[in-house]
Structure formats: C-alpha cells, structure tokens
Amino acid sequence: DAPAAGKVSTRYDLEKETELRFEVEAGEAAEQLELELLTGMAEVFGSELNRNKKYTFGPGSKIAVFTWQGCSVNLYGKPEVAYVSKDTPMLLYLNTHAALEQMRKQAERDNERGPRVMVVGPTDVGKSTVCRLLLSYAVRVGRRPTLVELDVGQSGVSVPGTVSALCIERPADVEEGFSVQAPLVYHFGSTTPGTNIKLYNKLTSCLAEVFSQRCEVNRKASVGGCIINTCGWVKGSGYQALVHCASAFQVDVVLVLDHERLYNELKRDLPHFVRVVLLPKSGGVVERSKECRRETRDEKIREYFYGFRGVSFYPFSFEVRFSDVRIYKIGAPSIPDSCLPLGMSQDDTQLKLVPVTPGRDLTYHVLSVSSAEDGEEGARKGIVESPVCGFIVVTYVDTQAQVMKVLSPAPRPLPRHTLLIMDIRFMDMK
Ligand code: ATP
Numbered sequence: 001d002a003p004a005a006g007k008v009s010t011r012y013d014l015e016k017e018t019e020l021r022f023e024v025e026a027g028e029a030a031e032q033l034e035l036e037l038l039t040g041m042a043e044v045f046g047s048e049l050n051r052n053k054k055y056t057f058g059p060g061s062k063i064a065v066f067t068w069q070g071c072s073v074n075l076y077g078k079p080e081v082a083y084v085s086k087d088t089p090m091l092l093y094l095n096t097h098a099a100l101e102q103m104r105k106q107a108e109r110d111n112e113r114g115p116r117v118m119v120v121g122p123t124d125v126g127k128s129t130v131c132r133l134l135l136s137y138a139v140r141v142g143r144r145p146t147l148v149e150l151d152v153g154q155s156g157v158s159v160p161g162t163v164s165a166l167c168i169e170r171p172a173d174v175e176e177g178f179s180v181q182a183p184l185v186y187h188f189g190s191t192t193p194g195t196n197i198k199l200y201n202k203l204t205s206c207l208a209e210v211f212s213q214r215c216e217v218n219r220k221a222s223v224g225g226c227i228i229n230t231c232g233w234v235k236g237s238g239y240q241a242l243v244h245c246a247s248a249f250q251v252d253v254v255l256v257l258d259h260e261r262l263y264n265e266l267k268r269d270l271p272h273f274v275r276v277v278l279l280p281k282s283g284g285v286v287e288r289s290k291e292c293r294r295e296t297r298d299e300k301i302r303e304y305f306y307g308f309r310g311v312s313f314y315p316f317s318f319e320v321r322f323s324d325v326r327i328y329k330i331g332a333p334s335i336p337d338s339c340l341p342l343g344m345s346q347d348d349t350q351l352k353l354v355p356v357t358p359g360r361d362l363t364y365h366v367l368s369v370s371s372a373e374d375g376e377e378g379a380r381k382g383i384v385e386s387p388v389c390g391f392i393v394v395t396y397v398d399t400q401a402q403v404m405k406v407l408s409p410a411p412r413p414l415p416r417h418t419l420l421i422m423d424i425r426f427m428d429m430k
Contacts, residue, residue, distance in 0.1 A: 040071025
C-alpha cells in the first residue's frame with residue numbers, strides 16, 4: 001500500500017520518551033495523512049503501532065505518537081501542525097496504570113473487586129485520552145476493564161445525548177478507537193448534564209447498578225474494574241454529579257486532570273479511603289472550539305447511520321404512523337415548588353415522561369428507541385431506566401397523513417414503539 005502519489009513524506013527520528021504530535025487539517029476537502037513506523041516501537045494513545053503498516057488519519061484528527069524506547073516514523077501528506085515534544089506526562093500515566101494493576105493483582109489474590117476509577121477535569125484536558133490509555137494498557141496485560149462513558153456531549157461509545165458502558169476486550173484500534181460491540185446505552189437527551197441533572201444522576205446510578213450486577217457474576221469484569229469518563233462541567237451541580245457518581249460506583253480512585261481546586265474539593269468531600277490523585281494534562285491536548293465540538297457530535301451521528309471508514313452501513317428510510325408509536329420527552333419544565341401538586345417534588349417532574357404530540361417541529365430530531373416493553377400506562381414506569389436499542393432521525397413529518405418519515409439503521413418495522421425525543425438534531429446531507 002504505497003502512499004498516494006505526490007504526497008510529501010517527512011521522516012521523524014524520535015528519542016526515547018518523546019512524542020510526535022500532529023494535526024490533520026479539518027474540513028471535508030482536507031487531505032488525509034498516513035503514518036508509518038519504520039524502526040523501533042511506538043504507540044498511539046496506548047495502542048502499539050505495527051512496523052511498516054500505514055495508518056490513515058482523517059480530517060480534524062489530533063494524534064500523538066509516543067515512544068518509550070525511541071523510533072523513527074514517516075508522515076505522508078501535509079499536516080496542519082507537526083512537532084516533537086520531550087515534555088509529556090506519559091511516565092506519570094504509566095505509573096498510574098502500574099498502581100491500578102497492583103490493585104487488580106491484590107483483588108485477584110484476596111477475592112475482592114478491582115479498581116473503579118473516575119477521571120475528572122474541565123474540558124480539553126485529555127480525559128477521554130487518559131481513559132483510552134489506561135483501558136488499552138489494562139487489556140494489554142490481559143484485563144477486561146469496563147469503560148463507563150458519562151460525557152453526554154462527546155461520547156466515545158454511542159451518539160451524543162447518551163450515557164453508556166462498554167466491556168473492553170482488546171486495545172483501541174489505532175485509527176478507529178475501541179470496537180463498539182454491544183454497549184449498554186441509556187437515553188439522556190441533550191449534550192449537557194445541566195438540562196436535567198436529576199435524570200443524569202439517575203442514569204449514573206442505573207449504570208452503576210448494572211455494572212455491579214455484572215461484577216457479581218463475572219470475575220474478570222470485577223477484577224478489571226472500570227474507568228469512568230466524565231463531563232467537563234466541574235462546578236455547582238456538575239460537581240455534585242461527580243460526587244454522586246463517586247458514591248454510586250463506589251469508586252476507589254479519582255484522577256483529577258489539571259485542576260487543583262477540583263482536586264482539593266474532592267479530597268475534602270469524598271470518603272477518606274478514596275484515593276484522589278492530581279495529574280497534569282498533556283501539553284499536546286488540543287482545545288476544541290464550540291463549532292468543532294458540534295461537528296464531532298454530528299459526525300458521531302452520521303457514523304451511527306452510515307458507518308466509518310472501511311465499513312459502510314446503508315440506513316433505511318420509511319414511514320411510521322403516529323398511531324403506531326408513543327413519543328415521550330423525559331422531564332417536564334420545572335415549576336415553582338409552591339405550584340406543585342401535593343405530594344409531588346421537583347424530582348418527580350424532572351423524571352416524568354411527558355407525551356409529545358407529533359408535529360412538524362419533530363423534524364430532524366434524534367429519537368431513541370427504548371427497549372422497554374410496549375404496553376400501556378403500566379409499562380411507562382420502567383422507560384426512564386430502560387436501555388435503548390437504537391436511534392432514528394425524523395426526516396419529514398406529514399401532519400395531514402399523520403405519518404413521519406424516519407432514517408433508521410434497520411428496515412421496518414421498528415423493534416419497539418416507545419420513542420424518546422432528544423434535544424439533538426441531525427440533518428442528513430447524504
Ligand atoms: P472533553 O471534555 O471535550 O471530552 P477531553 O478532556 O476528554 O475533552 P480529549 O478528547 O481526551 O479531551 O482530547 C482532546 C483532543 O486532543 C483529542 O482530539 C485528542 O486526540 C487530542 N490529544 C490528546 N492528547 C494529545 C497529545 N498528547 N498530543 C496531541 N493531541 C492530543
């Protein structure tokens with residue numbers, strides 16, 4: 001697989017414990033870059049590179065090629081930026097992995113559970129990258145850790161607006177990240193926890209419960225422990241949500257990236273047996289603009305329907321009669337306490353299922369298909385806590401005919417008829 005003709009090639013000789021950082025230009029027309037390891041050994045976010053294999057990185061990718069022993073690599077194409085850095089926190093991250101591995105060994109010996117780790121910090125400090133690194137290192141030594149994804153804005157597992165858990169069975173693919181097979185996904189509905197913090201905390205508890213149940217019956221999962229990726233919102237209710245998560249998962253270790261105040265607050269507020277560790281962020285982490293985050297979110301939804309790189313999916317488009325489905329929004333707008341019906345609390349309103357009357361304003365909204373059994377009123381109860389089995393997008397609404405057209409990964413009919421509406425919209429440009 002020779003690189004495309006005419007691509008410039010640049011060779012980098014990296015000394016031990018240094019990394020080559022590069023960014024691929026963003027935008028549809030941008031040229032992809034190829035990377036090849038020529039000599040020595042190197043890894044990308046914890047996954048080892050094979051020698052003489054060309055790895056392709058698409059527009060907008062921000063990559064670090066790190067080497068413990070020294071190596072040389074070739075870059076084919078013109079990166080937006082590319083430089084070598086000697087100053088990386090990788091040794092600290094590796095030590096963190098070593099400490100977690102010690103805890104797993106001890107858990108194995110004493111028939112206990114392995115470390116449950118929560119990674120926290122403001123936006124753009126490399127939380128997702130640290131999670132990926134620790135998970136890949138853990139599987140590389142034969143562990144089966146679980147990734148818990150609580151970042152509803154930039155989920156690495158499913159579409160935005162969801163929280164999820166994924167058992168990690170092999171290191172992340174250098175180009176594509178972790179293979180996402182059979183994740184457990186819950187509907188949240190928007191890209192920031194603040195829109196419904198009660199629901200966010202409730203879903204965190206649901207995930208914690210399912211994970212604990214799995215640990216009870218699966219020793220490898222229990223010893224492997226979990227790595228929890230969180231949102232970058234670390235103040236007010238965002239902070240409270242972190243404290244809630246620590247308690248729901250009974251975390252043993254909290255890794256705070258680059259935020260001393262948050263570190264001190266968590267040390268103060270979490271039980272003394274929780275190890276709170278402050279870690280520096282990597283200078284390589286690239287700040288992403290609002291626009292860039294929006295594009296990444298859109299891309300994630302597009303991937304869900306159309307596939308990624310080598311794998312193309314062919315979604316279906318069909319009509320769904322209003323009378324065949326029930327659409328809900330989770331959470332009624334909050335009303336003053338004094339106006340609440342007797343015996344009802346604000347919690348109840350935030351977790352309430354509000355029926356949505358289908359209309360034109362549904363167009364482009366992403367809807368989660370709930371796995372809750374179809375049924376009348378009685379079955380409504382479990383919907384909030386039920387995982388989702390997939391997503392559809394409304395592409396057209398015909399109020400006269402009382403039907404809507406949807407984009408779906410599977411042919412008709414829908415597997416279930418309870419749909420939950422997201423604030424998130426997706427315009428299909430294909
Ligand atoms: P958010 O809060 O938005 O989820 P985050 O704190 O999880 O952000 P990451 O997603 O881990 O941050 O990193 C942001 C970007 O920086 C990613 O595109 C990632 O590939 C890139 N990145 C991380 N570490 C490095 C590095 N050492 N060199 C170059 N790029 C890096």
